[in-house]
Amino acid sequence: MAPPVSEEIQALKKRDNEAVRRLVADHSGALLAGAMSMGFCQADAEELVQDTFVAFLEGVERFEGRSSVKTFLFGILYNKGLTLRRRQRKEEASEKIEEIFDARFGALGVWTTFPRGPEHEALNAELKAWLEDCAGTLTSEQRAALHLKEVEGEETSAICRILEVTANNLGVLLFRARNKMRECLEGKSKGGEA
């Protein structure tokens, strides 16, 4: 059985090799998935995870146990990830997805352009490629939010801490992420039919 968290942290503060090994074994998989979900290539994602552990070990003195080790690690990961992303490319300030969303409803908020029915949903090997393509249309922050919510199953409060956003901002991130994905997938299934 793993030692209790406080002892584990003490061991990490002393840079105990066994504790470091357990830390990596417990969290590297989830962190790598998190980094990849932000759209980084394998090499960048691996480097990001490594930087995250290095920063964690450097800052472990300040870890007060208010959040879980996992939340703390993800916080570092996304912080570093977003910085790297910003360096790699400038993100667009405005988002067209809100206009697209609004255009689907009439004055009374009733659907004018209906979402397409399940009969249009492709169920073949193309689907995975579509999903990856469409995930690629999201910004890193949107992907991170959706990943933490749907893959890691994190609570809203934990995601807000990790991404350093308010609950309302998180709602906007998820709104944009899900609608962009949905519109993109719908566009692809429409295109495949022509």
Place this chain on the structure above:
Amino acid sequence: MILPSCKDVAQALSRGDFDEGSWLRRLRLRLHVFVCYVCRRYKAQIEFVNRGMRVVSEAKAPAPDFQARLIDKLTKRE
């Protein structure tokens, strides 16, 4: 009782606060989805997107020696 509009429902579903708030709010949202097949369709699509994100995240496995390299790097002392 006036039900929320389709847009209200779609917003709640995509923001992820469909199951939050007062019981009255949740009831009204649910009732709308119950009677509106278009919103039911949208709800299914949002759930599909959520599952899709899991597929995307699971698609890649780490390199087999990834952990070993990490541990090596982190336990090395100057």
